[in-house]
Amino acid sequence: MRRGHLLSGRYRIEGLIGSGAQSSVYRAVDELLQRDVALKLFRRNRADVEQIRRQEAEVRILAGMSHPALVTLFDAGADLSDPQDPHSYLVMELVRGPDLRERGSLGSMSAAHVAHIGHDLADGLAYIHHHGIVHRDVKPANVLLVDDGSGDSRPRAKLSDFGVATLLSEGFDTLSGGS
Known part of the structure; x- marks a missing residue:
């Protein structure tokens, strides 16, 4: 396009x-x-x-x-x-900032930074699991790191790409074409 x-x-x-x-x-x-x-x-x-x-x-x-x-x-x-x-x-x-894969290629992150990212991911995954959804493609490229320009030192992470997610009520072979 x-x-x-x-x-x-x-x-x-x-x-x-x-x-x-x-x-x-x-x-x-x-x-x-x-x-x-x-x-x-x-x-x-x-x-x-x-x-x-x-x-x-x-x-x-x-x-x-x-x-x-x-x-x-x-x-x-x-x-x-x-x-x-x-x-x-x-x-x-539009999430402004790199994905976790891109950020990882720049070098190591502080333990606090990693903990904040992990907290956000765990919180988001708990939310979708509570609603009966399994993401099935959690990987660094699907974790977007927010850079909102505010200077907030606490990093934020957002989970993206639900293309192979599944609803537990529909079973694991429904959305991806496999099990």
Whole structure:
């Protein structure tokens, strides 16, 4: 997706943040609310019904979650600008700062820093587990470190990417296509 593209008449693409096998995440501007957002644009494989189920499940899971240690979902939709190649997307809060993988490559962190990150992750995981959700992809690249520019010395962490999460009520093979 090119810089400046207006998605669904509302979200202007500013640049690529990162990309994986199933999706790409872009920094974008919500033109209606005048705020920066992260836009996760799913790659479309028309024949992959399981992929569509995972995307829909991620939307349902994120829509029901509100916790300071989880990335917040603002909107979800489909880009129909090319009717031959529609793409579904999620609009989420833009977390400014590196992910834990990037931060780890810069060198060691203080014990207090690691403890704060661990506390946030444990708190967020306890919250989703209480709601019957298992993330199943907790890794450094999915732990976003918040840099809000406030100079707050207490690091904050947010868990992202619920693409292979599962609802305990649906069983472990429901959302990922395997067990």
